[in-house]
Each structure stands twice: as structure tokens, then as C-alpha cells.
Amino acid sequence: MCRPLAETVTDTWAWLNAGGTPVPNPRWAEHGLPPEKEAAILAALPER
Numbered sequence: 001m002c003r004p005l006a007e008t009v010t011d012t013w014a015w016l017n018a019g020g021t022p023v024p025n026p027r028w029a030e031h032g033l034p035p036e037k038e039a040a041i042l043a044a045l046p047e048r
Contacts, residue, residue, distance in 0.1 A: 033041070
């Protein structure tokens with residue numbers, strides 16, 4: 001039997017808000033932007 005998704009999301013959100021940190025996965029480096037490039041792009045966006 002699987003755990004209800006809503007319960008998992010609620011508990012994960014509480015864990016993150018309490019200072020929990022995700023375990024880094026080396027495969028994440030293969031996807032997305034480098035943090036420095038992402039920060040530069042976000043800094044260049046106009047204020048909303």
C-alpha cells in the first residue's frame with residue numbers, strides 16, 4: 001500500500017521548513033543551469 005501523496009507533501013514541506021536539507025544527487029548536475037548563471041538571470045529580471 002502506498003502512502004497518500006498529500007501526507008507525503010505535507011510532511012516533506014514541514015521537514016524543509018524545519019531546516020531539513022535534501023541529499024545532493026550527482027545526477028542533478030547534468031540538468032538545469034549552474035547556480036551562478038541562474039542567479040545572474042534572476043538578478044537581471046525586473047522587479048514584480
